[in-house]
Amino acid sequence: MSLANPVLQHFSINAFDEVYLSAVNRNQFEHQSAASIFTEQYQPLLKKDMLFVILGTDSGLLANYILEQGLAEGSRYIFVEHPQILDVLSIDIDASVADKLLIITPEQLAEQLAQIEYDVYLAKKQFQLMQSQACSTAYFSDYQDLKTHCQQVIEHAFFWHAQNHKQKSFIEKQFLNMADNGFPAARLRQRFVGKTAIVIGGGPSLDESLDWIAEHQHQLVVMVVSRAAKQVQAAGIHIDFVLTVDPQPISFLISKPIFDLPATSILVHADHGVESLVGQWPYSHFYTGSQLPWQPQDNVPTVATTVTNSAIRLAVEMGCQQILLTGVDLCHSAMGVSHASGSVHGTIGPKLDFIGEWVTTYEGKLAETTLQLFEAMQSLAEQAANLNGAQLINLAASAAKIDGIRYVPKEDIVLPGIDDKQSRLAEIITEHPNLLAKDALLALKQQLTQAQQDFAAISKHAKRAIAIGDQFTPTSQQQLNEIEKLINDKYSLFMAFIKFYGYSHFSQFLTTSQQDSWQESDIVARQGIYYHAIKTTCDELLHLCQQSYDKVLTRLAEHNPKVDLVWLSQQWIQQQQPRRYVLWLASQPSRQQQLTPAEQQAIAMLEAATKAQFAQQVQRDHQGKLIVRSLNQTPQKIHHLYTSGNAEGLYLVYRALDWYQDKDERAFTLQARCLAYYHEINQDYAQAFEVLRQLAPQYREEIEIKQLVMMALKSHQILAAEEYLSQLLSLSHLYLPLLAHIQKLAGKHQQALNTYLDYLDKYPEDVITYIKLGQMLAELGQVQGALDVFLHAANLDPDNPLIQKCLAQLQQAQSQLSNG
Incomplete structure (x- = not known):
């Protein structure tokens, strides 16, 4: 007899003539019938065109309830039940719905979700994970493992689908940064041939290396991820290059200490970095990726999946032959902490509210990591295999062990000197001032104007196609074919970009219905969805073009010594870059002495807005305290x-x-x-x-x-x-x-x-x-x-x-x- 799950085979019958396993549901259905509970709590299961994964069957009652209610049109149901419970249940599923409602074991879930018929649900985010009453309470204790296993399987299944949707936010930031992406990082190529770079991440092991780095910094090209800048600078280390890639607003909040760095530090950011960092940085900076979202560029790429990947790529492109890593743990510390002390996330406690992947460290111990960092480990291993002779070395024995990256204790590292490091950095800074030149801005303005014209033309053709579909006649299909050929031939570059950016809109073109059941009306409707996706995407891109165009105009105005500063201040605040007044005043020293009362008031307003923006905190509750991590999971x-x-x-x-x-x-x-x-x-x-x-x-x-x-x-x-x-x-x-x-x-x-x-x-x-x-x-x-x-x-x-x-x-x- 199992103490954890006693008498599994025993069934009970409640006052509503419902039969259930006592060890699984106990008295959940004693005071209210299962059917009435399901009606109250499981209404979402009746939604159309959804994929439901339901953990547990409530002794078969929940599965039977769905069968009795009737499956929603276009929806599929996957019940995941513990095999011991399945052995004592008898659930009859009619052959007509056997491909729409499945009852499987946890071990079968990953293979099931990999089937092609589920792709459309994942792509369109028409998916819901639900728990049965029994699984939620887990009186049958093995449900705990069932939940853990299924959540991990689903997280993996969604990980790559989620990447497609993330691209949209990256591109939006590219548009917003177009006028601020000053110089391509390609200009840094071969600047430190044969030298040693150290890439400093924000992981817990950073604390162990700070003193050593401070002692040897004159022999290192010091490259720091933006979230770790505060700790590194506080240790007396000069940051040569600070790097950021994250487009999310949170990136500004955790990285804003970089604005305390000296003018001798250089920012390298992704073309999609958050605009409040990129556009307010006052010193020399470079971008990775492409300035124009629709046009590839010969530049240092932004390498997935973390900022560390991009930092390593940049170090290789600069010619460094030995690349040291510290704070690049890609796993939690022995205390469950995800970041170094002194950082925002390093102060909110161990992360115990997730079920992660377990990896081996260089010292042979186990450590936990997230799925995202586990994927980063794989990408780093691939990157390490293609470094053209450069060596990757991790200085932390507590870091996750990665193929192609050796662990070497700090005291055994051999460092060649960089006698002229400061002069090299000074040369780079002198050659690359902060503000984009006027002629470059005028070129951008022209390119944006052309893009707006092309997007507007494609949108117009799509609108015409929609109208043709709405009044469908025997000749309509020929007209639609001609429109499709026209836009694909004349605007091939932009059409590829439209489909990439508008993935979420075009995914609506996919359908949960079977192709062999399509009627002519279905085909017409799907063509309508396709052209609506083109038009909607074009309209969004036109809006982004206008935002970018307005920012280019603002940057051009910044070159005008007689610009209306009141108007300019309004633009900076609207663009969430109030601190640009510091850059402008530095570039217009004569104007500082001639400010009118209205302009002085505008500067005061900008100062206040800057203080407010920089005063924002991360993860705080209404009382201003840091939010403690949850123990719920x-x-x-x-x-x-x-x-x-x-x-x-x-x-x-x-x-x-x-x-x-x-x-x-x-x-x-x-x-x-x-x-x-x-x-x-x-x-x-x-x-x-x-x-x-x-x-x-x-x-x-x-x-x-x-x-x-x-x-x-x-x-x-x-x-x-x-x-x-x-x-x-x-x-x-x-x-x-x-x-x-x-x-x-x-x-x-x-x-x-x-x-x-x-x-x-x-x-x-x-x-x-x-x-x-x-x-x-x-x-x-x-x-x-x-x-x-x-x-x-x-x-x-x-x-x-x-x-x-x-x-x-x-x-x-x-x-x-x-x-x-």
């Missing part, structure tokens, strides 16, 4: 580590939970759970019992009490096992057979008999418990009593071989007693 995480036998991972979580002791009272329970599981895996059952025994009763949940019972039994503390098991009976009568078994072990035979009878009075069809009762009576020499029990069990399950065997033995024993 930590129980699931701990259970996953336990069932996978990951003792090292459990101990790491146990230590990380120290941080939460005065912030979340759940930490007491979870920490004890971790340590008890850790000792159990290491077969120190007495110590596991002691850990839980010392946990205050108010912090013990059902899991801890069950664990106390199990560890007491494994460490031969029978009376303690009985004491704690009795506490479980208030939660479920299904623990009675185990209590009887423990009472039997303790020699309390009459109590054990009474407990068995009490249970069988409540569940009179439980054959397994009848067998255990009969075996106990037989062991006590009560042959007739045992024979009566097994005869009753045989009536319930006449084909059970164990019952028949026991009956034969008892009948033989009775015969011998009679003859004796």
Whole structure:
């Protein structure tokens, strides 16, 4: 009998004639019928054109409910159920819907989602993950692992689909940065041939290297990701190049300390970097990627998936032969911390609210990482294999081990000198001032004007195609074909770009219906969706062109010493770049002495806006306190580590939970759970019992009490096992057979008999418990009593071989007693 999931085969019937597994649903449907609960809580399951993945079937009731309600048009349903539960359920699925509603095991989910018929749902984000009532409460404890497994499978399935949607935000930032992407990073090629660069990330190991870097900085090209700039500068290290690629607004908030860097630091940003960083940087800067979103450029590319990838590529392009990494851990520290101390994310505690991937560090230990960082590890390994002779070395033994990147202790690194490093940097800065030249801005203005004309023309053709489709005639298809050929031939470059940028619109062109069922009206409708996607995308691009065009006009105005500063200040605030007044004043020293009262007021307004923008904080609540990470998913995480036998991972979580002791009272329970599981895996059952025994009763949940019972039994503390098991009976009568078994072990035979009878009075069809009762009576020499029990069990399950065997033995024993 499993203590975790007792008496799985036992069914109950509620007052509404609904049959369910007692161990799975307990009393969830005692006061309200399952059907009424489902009607209240699962209305989304009736939506059209959706893919639903539902964890658990609620003893089959939820699956039957969907079948009875009727499957929504275009929707598919994948129920994922534990195999032990499937073994005792019987759910009839009509052949007509068998391809639309599936009931599978967790191990089958990844293969199922890889099927081509599900691509459209993932691409269109028409997907919903739901939990059954039983899975949500997880009285059947193996549901914890089922949830963990399925969430990981779904996260992987969505990861690459999500990349297509991210491209849109990247392109939007490219448009906004067009007037600020000053010089291509290609101009940095071969500037430090044969030298050593150090790429400094924001990972926990950064703390270990700061002193060494400070000592040897004159021998290194120091390249720092923007989020780590504050810590590096505070250590007395000159940052030669600071790098950023993230287009999200959060990037500005965590990277704004770069504005405290000196004029001798150079910014290198992706063409899609967040505009509040790119457009307000006051010193020399370079961009990776392309200035025009629709036109590839011979430049240093922005390499996926992290800023570290781009930094390494830049170091190689600059000619560096040895590239050192620090703070590039790509995994969490032993304390579960994701970033170095002093950083924003390094101060909000260990990250224990996710189920991650476990990797091996250079020192041979296990460490946890996110899916995104795990993918970054793969991309770094691929990058390391194509470095044209450059060597990649990680200085941190605690970093994730990556093929092609060696670990070398800092003291063993050999550094060639860079005697003229400062002069090289000064030369770069002198050759590349901050503001884009006027002639370059005029060229951009012309290119944007041409792009606007082309996008407007394509939109006009698409609008005409939509009108033709709305009034469809026998000649309409020919007209549509001519429009399609025209726009693809005349605007081939822009059409490819439109489809790339407008992926989310064009994905609506995909359909969940089968092609062989299409009518002519379906084909016409899909053509309409296609041209609507072209028009909608063109209209969005025209808006972006106008925003970019307006910014070019602003930058041209900045070159005019007589510009209306009041108007200019309004543009800067609208473009979320109020700090540009600092750049402008530095470029127009004569104007500073001639400001009118209105212009002085405008400067004061810009100063206030700049202070407000820079005063914004990351992840703070309404009281201004940093938001503490959640422990909501930590129980699931701990259970996953336990069932996978990951003792090292459990101990790491146990230590990380120290941080939460005065912030979340759940930490007491979870920490004890971790340590008890850790000792159990290491077969120190007495110590596991002691850990839980010392946990205050108010912090013990059902899991801890069950664990106390199990560890007491494994460490031969029978009376303690009985004491704690009795506490479980208030939660479920299904623990009675185990209590009887423990009472039997303790020699309390009459109590054990009474407990068995009490249970069988409540569940009179439980054959397994009848067998255990009969075996106990037989062991006590009560042959007739045992024979009566097994005869009753045989009536319930006449084909059970164990019952028949026991009956034969008892009948033989009775015969011998009679003859004796």
